[in-house]
């Protein structure tokens with residue numbers, strides 16, 4: 526919808542949104558008051574209530590078809606408006622209505638499910654992750670439908686209830702019902718800006734390969750005074766195996782073939798990264814560590830986003846209580862994971878690490894390597910029209926175009942969308958790094974919430990103009 530008529534319509538829609546900010550805030554508070562904690566079976570009824578609340582809200586917004594789709598776990602809320610016609614582009618908007626548990630509840634300054642506005646923020650579990658972001662999208666759709674009677678493009682919306690518990694139902698749905706989700710772009714609103722003035726679009730995410738390594742020795746714990754020196758100590762073996770995975774100097778992973786598929790960054794991307802307000806000094810200040818560390822030859826932000834990693838998360842076995850106990854443990858276990866970058870394959874990496882460890886393990890122990898999870902990395906062409914239009918929509922709403930980077934974290938559902946739908950992903954959001962997502966006192970910056978809905982309202986006609 527380019528041209529004067531289009532921009533006049535956008536102005537009407539933005540005015541509608543601004544008129545109704547108070548109502549949007551009140552609605553968000555209603556949604557946040559439902560404790561939709563997906564991982565706690567005690568909240569199953571709340572999950573159903575949150576799904577119903579959202580579906581009713583979408584019907585009220587004027588979406589033409591809305592339904593609650595059951596899954597093996599919590600239901601999916603699906604909604605669409607396709608009256609822009611078959612030649613207009615279709616946007617799929619993704620978010621989730623489930624939230625993390627509120628523990629530790631004592632650490633909250635206000636009750637987690639009694640939303641409280643204070644100093645320009647709204648405090649509640651799920652405010653930023655992700656109900657506030659979902660409601661920013663709903664407000665934008667409603668503003669178009671109420672103010673102009675239509676949307677500038679076709680829109681499908683899918684809001685799941687299992688994001689915090691691995692998206693099992695949605696991952697199945699995306700692959701088995703890909704036809705119902707057919708689209709030209711996917712807008713995922715479930716992440717953060719760099720600062721309230723710096724919007725951010727992720728043109729990829731790292732994958733993850735999570736392993737549990739167990740070394741078993743004697744049939745039961747032994748006394749080191751009786752058997753020490755005569756049998757293998759599984760803990761000693763485990764520590765040697767773990768140390769063999771990474772070079773202590775360069776911090777490169779020593780598993781053969783680990784870097785074979787790692788994609789090199791081109792000069793344009795290097796410049797994009799260097800332009801981010803995330804210097805080594807800024808990152809150091811965020812960590813509180815004595816110094817930064819990591820793979821030689823890369824800046825800290827490069828190491829945290831476009832380079833693969835290996836991190837040990839925990840080691841258990843033997844004796845760690847107060848005092849001393851001279852035990853030779855029967856077994857020792859470590860948990861470790863590797864963040865993977867395009868085009869590494871998590872199954873391939875799991876196999877290489879397993880082979881590498883088995884090759885070195887002495888015959889005096891038995892070794893077991895279990896893959897606890899494997900998620901693929903995602904890469905989107907940041908020059909794609911859908912991404913560039915989103916950046917311009919941010920400029921309209923926030924006064925600055927979006928910075929682009931690859932996210933260091935992992936979004937398993939993004940890889941499924943990409944594989945099943947073949948459409949470019951726009952991974953973005955209106956949260957802030959200090960929103961306390963997953964922690965006590967989660968908050969949403971209300972200015973980001975209101976401007977986030979304006980960004981989506983601007984995005985719809987821009988996507989039409991770009992296509």
Ligand SMILES: [Zn+2]
Nearest residue numbers: 654655688715
């Ligand atoms: Zn989330």
